[in-house]
Amino acid sequence: MNMDVSLREPVSVLAGGLPFLGHALEFRRDPVSLIQRGRDRFGDIFSFVLFGRRVHVMTGPAGNAAFFKAPDDVLSPREAYQFTVPIFGKGVAYDVAPEIMSAQLELVHPALRDERMQTYAGFIAAEAETYLKRWGESGSIDLLAAMNEITIYAAGRCLIGAEFRSALSKEFVGLYHSLEGGINLVAFFTPHLPLPAMLRRDRARRRVVELISMLAAARRRAAGESDDFLSTLMTARDPGGNPLSDDTITGLLLTLLFAGQHTSAVLATWTGILLLQNPVHIERVLAEQHVVLDQQRLTLATLKQLVYLEACIKEAERLHPPLVMLMRKAVKPFVFEGSTIPAGDLVLVSPAVSHRIANVFAAPASYDPQRFLPGREEDRRTAYGLIGFGGGKHRCIGLAFAYQQVKVIWSVLLRRFELTLADPHPRPDFSTFVIGPRAPCIVHYRRRK
Numbered sequence: 001m002n003m004d005v006s007l008r009e010p011v012s013v014l015a016g017g018l019p020f021l022g023h024a025l026e027f028r029r030d031p032v033s034l035i036q037r038g039r040d041r042f043g044d045i046f047s048f049v050l051f052g053r054r055v056h057v058m059t060g061p062a063g064n065a066a067f068f069k070a071p072d073d074v075l076s077p078r079e080a081y082q083f084t085v086p087i088f089g090k091g092v093a094y095d096v097a098p099e100i101m102s103a104q105l106e107l108v109h110p111a112l113r114d115e116r117m118q119t120y121a122g123f124i125a126a127e128a129e130t131y132l133k134r135w136g137e138s139g140s141i142d143l144l145a146a147m148n149e150i151t152i153y154a155a156g157r158c159l160i161g162a163e164f165r166s167a168l169s170k171e172f173v174g175l176y177h178s179l180e181g182g183i184n185l186v187a188f189f190t191p192h193l194p195l196p197a198m199l200r201r202d203r204a205r206r207r208v209v210e211l212i213s214m215l216a217a218a219r220r221r222a223a224g225e226s227d228d229f230l231s232t233l234m235t236a237r238d239p240g241g242n243p244l245s246d247d248t249i250t251g252l253l254l255t256l257l258f259a260g261q262h263t264s265a266v267l268a269t270w271t272g273i274l275l276l277q278n279p280v281h282i283e284r285v286l287a288e289q290h291v292v293l294d295q296q297r298l299t300l301a302t303l304k305q306l307v308y309l310e311a312c313i314k315e316a317e318r319l320h321p322p323l324v325m326l327m328r329k330a331v332k333p334f335v336f337e338g339s340t341i342p343a344g345d346l347v348l349v350s351p352a353v354s355h356r357i358a359n360v361f362a363a364p365a366s367y368d369p370q371r372f373l374p375g376r377e378e379d380r381r382t383a384y385g386l387i388g389f390g391g392g393k394h395r396c397i398g399l400a401f402a403y404q405q406v407k408v409i410w411s412v413l414l415r416r417f418e419l420t421l422a423d424p425h426p427r428p429d430f431s432t433f434v435i436g437p438r439a440p441c442i443v444h445y446r447r448r449k
């Protein structure tokens, strides 16, 4: 669709920007409202200005489809996600050509097959149970902090292995935090600026490589079999038939950890918040739990039978997608609905805004998990309508793993505890890249009899 570029119109620009900063202040405060304002004014495509650079926003199924179907040499994820390179590392993911990144992600697929997922279900349930033992009979917790803790242990166990999980120390949690501190608006435009947060990020990464290399070396000496992503990567071969270097293995593990841990914790948190705001659905989830899990263990097969809980997770993905926008950089001019996006500009789609379009989802502002059940299946009615895990060739490879984690956590939690929200209307925190509720998101709990 990139023909006759010269004949096309430029994209309409949103009013209200400041000199140079453009819409940066509004974007930082609440990017979803900004994107919604643009869609309400101009429809499927508009643009705004961020620090002197044009950003084009495409929303709605047609905009999403065009974005996800565009070849990488037209709309490039690699160019847009350069800020991840100092974290994931050189030679992996967005540092390498798209076909090499795809080949690297292929290496992970064996770790996401059903036989492995079967073992992960048990690990995640054990992590959740162990964590919840600390709660006692009643009390209050910050829900997002709790979900972050459970998912970092679960991800540590499933991705990097039992030794790593049992040694998962305050040191690693601190390092992980320093790496996360390297994801911000400044790093987005200038990932290598020597600011304290970036220097901490770089020191943390060097230490993480050391820690994972020590683990890999110990594994090689022990020469046993393991059931985690680390062992999958240690036995993998590159296209030339050579084993991967420790730096590449660490880079891929960090890519997966970063892509999957906080996003899963945030999805789990919104799933819980929405259920607690709509307790009638908790009754239905619990009824399903009794039917499926009273007489059977929590396994991959029994998890698949939890269709009502799955619909509740999907509704959380729809109303509160952890990634509210996805990005590309136009490396060639791109035409959509008669407007031209010039090469060099940034392009966004927004799951958060696209998920609230009335002709895609009925009564889009209301919480209605049943919209995903057989007979309605609103997510299947419109291609590229539900895009919380992306679409096309870059669609998330960890969707099943993420859904499994959230299902296990809420199965364990809801059967053990009655919960209530301290603040019935938690608001999103837009100060980070993955959009959870503002901290603290306090929940009161009481153990069920």
Ligand code: HEM
Residues within 6 Å of the ligand: 077, 105, 255, 256, 257, 259, 260, 261, 263, 264, 265, 267, 321, 322, 323, 326, 327, 387, 388, 389, 390, 391, 393, 394, 395, 396, 397, 398, 399, 401, 402
């Ligand atoms: C609730 C949890 C998660 C959410 C909301 C999520 C969301 C997404 C989205 C929206 C994309 C597409 C990005 C784009 O097109 O720009 C993506 C890609 C990706 N995700 Fe996830 N993800 C989650 C969990 C995971 C997990 C658990 C893993 C790993 C085990 C993972 C690994 C990846 C990878 C490697 C990609 C890049 C795929 C590619 O470019 O080909 N994600 N994810």
